[in-house]
Amino acid sequence: MPNIIVCVKHSYDVQQLRYDKTSRKFLLAEAPKKMSDMDRRAVEEALRIKEKHGGKVIALTVGNQDSIDTIRQAYAMGVDEGYAVIDKDFESYDTNNVALILAQAIRKIGNFDLVLFGSASTDGYSRQVPPKVAMYLGLPFINFVREIRLEGNYVLATSDYEDGLYTYRVKLPALIAVTLDINEPRTPTPAAILRASRKPVTQWTLKDLGVGALKKYFEVLDSYMPETPRKHVIFDASSDDKIPDAVQKLIDALRREGVI
Amino acid sequence: MSTPIFYPKDTLVSFTKDEIMFRESVREFAQKYIAPKWIEIDEEASKDPMKIPLDLIKKVADQGLLCIPCSDKYGGQGGTYTMATIAIEELAYADPAVALAVYTLLNNGWPFALQLFGKEEVAQEIIPHVSKGEAFFGIASTEPQGGSDVANIRMTAKKSGNVYVFNGEKAYISGVGEVQVLPWGGGWFLIARTGEAGHRGLSAFAFLAKKNGVIRKGWYPTVYHDIGRHGLTTGGFKCENFELEQEYLIGEENKGFYYVMEGFNLARILVAAATVGGARWLLEQAAQWFKTRKLFGRYIASFQGISFKFAELYAKYEAARYFVYRAARLADKIYIEKDPAYNPKDLNVPVALAKMYGPELAAELGQEVMKWYGAYAYTKESPIHRAWLGLFSYTIGAEGAQNIMRYIIARDLLGSEYVRD
Ligand SMILES: Cc1cc2nc3c(=O)[nH]c(=O)nc-3n(C[C@H](O)[C@H](O)[C@H](O)COP(=O)(O)OP(=O)(O)OC[C@H]3O[C@@H](n4cnc5c(N)ncnc54)[C@H](O)[C@@H]3O)c2cc1C
Numbered sequence: 001m002p003n004i005i006v007c008v009k010h011s012y013d014v015q016q017l018r019y020d021k022t023s024r025k026f027l028l029a030e031a032p033k034k035m036s037d038m039d040r041r042a043v044e045e046a047l048r049i050k051e052k053h054g055g056k057v058i059a060l061t062v063g064n065q066d067s068i069d070t071i072r073q074a075y076a077m078g079v080d081e082g083y084a085v086i087d088k089d090f091e092s093y094d095t096n097n098v099a100l101i102l103a104q105a106i107r108k109i110g111n112f113d114l115v116l117f118g119s120a121s122t123d124g125y126s127r128q129v130p131p132k133v134a135m136y137l138g139l140p141f142i143n144f145v146r147e148i149r150l151e152g153n154y155v156l157a158t159s160d161y162e163d164g165l166y167t168y169r170v171k172l173p174a175l176i177a178v179t180l181d182i183n184e185p186r187t188p189t190p191a192a193i194l195r196a197s198r199k200p201v202t203q204w205t206l207k208d209l210g211v212g213a214l215k216k217y218f219e220v221l222d223s224y225m226p227e228t229p230r231k232h233v234i235f236d237a238s239s240d241d242k243i244p245d246a247v248q249k250l251i252d253a254l255r256r257e258g259v260i
Numbered sequence: 261m262s263t264p265i266f267y268p269k270d271t272l273v274s275f276t277k278d279e280i281m282f283r284e285s286v287r288e289f290a291q292k293y294i295a296p297k298w299i300e301i302d303e304e305a306s307k308d309p310m311k312i313p314l315d316l317i318k319k320v321a322d323q324g325l326l327c328i329p330c331s332d333k334y335g336g337q338g339g340t341y342t343m344a345t346i347a348i349e350e351l352a353y354a355d356p357a358v359a360l361a362v363y364t365l366l367n368n369g370w371p372f373a374l375q376l377f378g379k380e381e382v383a384q385e386i387i388p389h390v391s392k393g394e395a396f397f398g399i400a401s402t403e404p405q406g407g408s409d410v411a412n413i414r415m416t417a418k419k420s421g422n423v424y425v426f427n428g429e430k431a432y433i434s435g436v437g438e439v440q441v442l443p444w445g446g447g448w449f450l451i452a453r454t455g456e457a458g459h460r461g462l463s464a465f466a467f468l469a470k471k472n473g474v475i476r477k478g479w480y481p482t483v484y485h486d487i488g489r490h491g492l493t494t495g496g497f498k499c500e501n502f503e504l505e506q507e508y509l510i511g512e513e514n515k516g517f518y519y520v521m522e523g524f525n526l527a528r529i530l531v532a533a534a535t536v537g538g539a540r541w542l543l544e545q546a547a548q549w550f551k552t553r554k555l556f557g558r559y560i561a562s563f564q565g566i567s568f569k570f571a572e573l574y575a576k577y578e579a580a581r582y583f584v585y586r587a588a589r590l591a592d593k594i595y596i597e598k599d600p601a602y603n604p605k606d607l608n609v610p611v612a613l614a615k616m617y618g619p620e621l622a623a624e625l626g627q628e629v630m631k632w633y634g635a636y637a638y639t640k641e642s643p644i645h646r647a648w649l650g651l652f653s654y655t656i657g658a659e660g661a662q663n664i665m666r667y668i669i670a671r672d673l674l675g676s677e678y679v680r681d
Contacts, residue, residue, distance in 0.1 A: 030269075034284070073281060184292075187285040189324025190339040190347075191332060197278050 001054040002113035002150060002172070004046040005106055007133070008059050008074055010067035011036040011123040019225040026223065035070045038118025040077075042178050044185040045148055046116050047078050053150055056080045058109060062101050063090050068201050075196035076188035082201045083109060085209065095124075097214040099132030104209040106137060112173060114155065119144050119177040130177040140170040146181040273585045275346075283346045289323050290354035298355040298491075302646045305359070305490035309483050310437050313491055316360060317442075321393025325351070326367045329596065330375050335388035340596050341526070344368045345533045345588040352537030356643075357650035359491030361534045362658075366398040366434060369527035370449045374466055376595065377511045377519045382466050386446070395446030396438040399527065399659070400467060401520060404431040404496070408661045410451065410517065411459035415499065417452040422506050424465065426452060426478070426499035434658070436495025437483045445470025449523055455514045464516035466508045469497070478502030488649025524660055525607045526595070529587045531659045532611075532618035536581050538651045539622045543577060545644060546570060546629050553632075560632070569628060576621040583614035608672045616665035619654035626651055 012031045019026050035043075046057040059074035061067045062085040071082035085105050087093075093101075106115060115137075117130040127143075134141035146165075147158040150172075157176050158167045188196070206212075233253060237246035254260045275283070294316060304311040320326060328344040330336025337343075348368070352361035371387045374397065389395035401410055415428025430450070439446045447468040455461030469479045479502050483495040511519050550561040550570075561567045587610040593602040626648030630637040637644045655662060671679040 069277060069281075072277070076281060076285075187289040187292075187323065188281070189285075190282055190328050190337040190343050191324055193278050193282050193285065194337075194339060 001056075002049065003056045003058065003111055004049060004114045004116060005058045005060055005109060005112045006039070006042045006046045006074070006079070006116045007102055007106075007129075008039040008043060008061050008070050009036045009118075009121045009124075010034070010061060010063045010070040011039075011121050014122055017123075024224040024227070026225065033066065033069070035073045036118055036121040036123070038120060038122070038178060038180055039070075040073075040118075040185045041180060041182050042116040042118050043074050043077050043079060044183045045178055046114075047186075048183065049114075049148065049150060055113070058083065058112075060102065060105055060109065061085070062087070062098055062105070064088060068203070071201045072196050072199075073188075075199045076193045077186055078188075078192065082199065083204065084201050085204045085206070087206055092216075093214065094216050094218050094220075095126050095128035096132060096217050099129050099136060100214070101206065101209065101211055102129070102133050103136035104211055105204065106133070108204070108209060114150075114172060115139065115175040117175070117177040119179050130175065134175040137175065139173055139175040141175045141177075142168050142170065143177045145176050145178045148176060148178070148182070273582055275342075279342060279346060282343055283350060286323070286325065286347050286350040287353075289319075289325075290350050293319055294351065294360055295354040298357055298360070299643050299646065301355075301359060301491040302357040302488075302650070303490075303640075309485060309490065309493050310441070311491070312437055312441055312493065313360065314441065317363060317438075318393045320351075320360060320364055321391065325364055326393060327371045327387055327391035328368050329372045330387050330391065334371075334375060334383050335391040336371070336375070337391075341372075341529065341591040342585065342588040344372075345529060345584060348530045348533040349537040349540075349584075352534040353540050354537075356538040356541040356647035357489055357491070358534050358538055358653070359489050359650070361537065362434065362489065362531075362653075363396075363438070363492050365527065365530035365534055367396065369530050370399055370523060371397050372595075373449055373519065373523035373526055374510065376522070377464065378466055379507055379510075382508060382510075386466060386468070389444040390446065393442070394444040395442055396435045397446050397466075398433070398435040398448050399520075399523065400430045400433045400448035400450040400497075402430065402432045404429055407432065407657060408664050410520070411462070413451055413453055413462055415450075415452040417454050417463060417465065417504075419454070419506070423503040424452075424454075424506060424509065426467075426502040426504065428452065429496060429498045431496040432484075432494055432658075433496060434492060434494050436481045436497060437493030439469050440475065440481065442470075443473060445473060445475070447471075449510065449520065451516050451520050454516075459517040461514055462516040462520075463513050464510040464519045465504060466510055467504060468508065476502065476504075486653075488646065489653050490650075522604050522607075525604070525611045526591060527659050528611045528615040529584060529591055531654055532580065532584045532587070532614035535618035535622040535651055535654055536577070536584050538647055539577050539580065539618070539625050542622070542625045542629050542644070542647055543574060546632055549629075549633055566632060573621065573625050573628060576617070577625070580614065580618040580621045583610065583617050587611045587614045605672075608668055612665040612668040612672075615654075615660060616662055616669070619651065620662065622651040623648070623655040 010033050013034050017031045050057050057079040058081045059079045060083045068084050120127040142157045144159045145157045146160050149156040156169050235246040235249050237243045301313050324337050325347045327336035328339040329341050332338040348365045352358050371390045375383045390397045417424040417426050450465045450467035454463040478500050481497040483493050553560045593599045636642050
């Protein structure tokens with residue numbers, strides 16, 4: 001009966017993210033947030049493993065005060081316990097800092113067989129946190145996973161490295177990061193959402209975890225919406241006899257761009 | 261293809277975190293399972309009204325979208341009326357012909373009315389099946405001689421020993437097909453005459469035409485061919501010495517008129533929510549078209565004849581949305597929070613405003629969007645007429661004719677002595 005810890009990030013909903021047309025900076029203050037897309041798949045996968053093998057699913061986040069909303073969402077999906085490490089300076093931390101905090105929190109929760117992550121967060125998309133946590137915890141790590149199977153004390157995970165699928169077998173405990181392809185996450189019912197808002201979320205500070213001053217290894221200097229100038233190429237298909245030629249030209253142009 | 265409309269930041273119609281999470285959950289569900297299918301459902305059931313999308317009804321049930329405000333004691337979701345309203349708005353946005361939205365709204369509003377006024381055992385018996393999508397529970401008030409004049413209902417229910425014996429006819433009733441094909445069955449919050457002429461002689465019943473999979477004796481249904489909202493049947497039925505055990509009487513005998521009026525108030529909030537969801541879909545269809553269609557070398561919305569009308573309809577849409585959620589919040593105060601500062605009559609005007617405004621906006625908008633799209637909209641290729649005709653059912657009168665809403669507003673504001681003839 002595996003105990004699974006799933007790390008979830010309260011991310012900016014990039015689909016609703018807008019930017020200032022002149023400075024091209026993102027309007028973060030007004031952007032809605034939600035659980036990161038791949039992390040939601042990780043929660044779903046943990047719940048499916050639990051439905052098959054029993055055990056317990058624990059959701060863990062590090063973030064600002066509002067990241068508790070993501071734990072609530074995990075509760076609504078059906079996790080058993082929720083932990084949030086709250087720090088007001090979260091936005092300024094680099095991936096090393098976040099990984100170190102998560103590793104400490106996972107140690108403090110203890111007694112786990114599997115740690116699941118989304119391979120990348122919807123907003124930051126650095127893909128650095130899961131391997132760093134694995135390193136801090138000294139756990140075997142499998143990335144870009146689209147299928148997980150438990151067999152006794154082992155986990156079989158199939159990774160998609162785009163050039164091919166690789167299936168690995170490692171001994172538990174292990175750390176696995178999943179992609180969007182692994183499953184279709186459930187949409188919680190009204191009753192589950194209402195129950196979730198009554199469940200307690202254990203909140204820790206960095207001090208509770210014994211994490212002292214954090215050394216920054218790198219800093220994000222700027223983030224903005226790049227300008228993508230359009231080429232405005234027009235193919236003349238204004239009469240029936242011109243269509244075949246226009247289609248051919250369009251195909252050639254797309255090939256030149258490397259799109260097809 | 262549609263273009264999402266961005267709403268201004270709204271502090272008046274604002275939602276709790278639970279409600280926001282719930283809206284996202286329903287939207288994702290509805291866009292995934294219903295939006296890709298609604299056109300096919302509408303088309304198939306237009307040819308054969310008994311092509312009922314049973315698989316989707318089950319999915320809606322599994323998603324917990326039926327009986328949302330009903331107590332979990334009866335297998336309901338233990339949610340709020342505002343949550344039910346959100347669900348219906350999102351379902352109608354995904355299915356603007358509103359078959360599934362209306363199936364869902366009836367099976368929220370009327371089981372909840374049954375919970376409020378019916379007997380405990382009866383609620384225990386029926387609501388769990390409704391909430392699992394195994395039974396339908398709607399409203400049967402209208403009769404062939406006219407729906408608006410509820411006080412003149414002719415179907416009789418005569419007490420005889422332990423049963424009531426029903427004779428008469430109901431017409432234009434939603435769910436006549438569903439009750440027949442759903443595994444458990446179901447029926448309606450039905451109004452029939454047990455006493456004197458007028459509204460004081462009416463009683464309400466949990467009228468089960470089919471129960472435990474068995475259609476009961478003396479019930480003779482027919483299913484109509486409607487012009488829209490295909491995928492949810494309407495039909496009529498005759499009762500010829502149809503017997504119903506006395507425990508299915510809702511509340512007290514001859515008080516049915518009052519219960520059904522409260523039930524209508526509840527159901528009409530959701531009706532109006534469906535028209536707001538459908539209207540949002542229509543607005544987005546329009547916005548999408550305005551970004552592509554050019555005439556005389558300009559985008560068509562650069563003609564003020566078009567953009568001003570769009571702006572006016574958008575204003576009505578926001579007003580309708582406000583009416584809907586104001587009424588839903590009030591319903592929560594009265595029926596969920598049971599706040600003593602509010603009583604059921606407080607809902608009359610807010611609900612009538614929502615039910616008057618939403619359907620008329622949706623029908624007008626449907627017609628305008630048809631015109632903006634031009635001849636294409638008049639072909640079956642285009643889905644817009646399906647939304648227009650589906651939503652128009654509520655301007656015709658489903659859950660109460662539009663003039664009755666005007667009557668209620670004027671009556672409650674001016675006093676009935678000045679409004680009655
Ligand atoms: C798709 C659909 C589904 C329906 N489902 C159900 C259902 O599930 N259960 C159910 O019981 N009924 C149902 N109905 C019936 C609906 O409730 C009635 O259509 C409605 O009550 C109006 O009744 P009527 O159609 O007989 O019109 P009438 O009552 O005959 O009204 C005709 C016209 O007169 C106007 N009018 C009526 N009284 C007044 C007045 N005092 N002053 C001014 N104008 C007035 C009305 O606005 C209307 O325009 C459904 C109808 C439709 C179209």
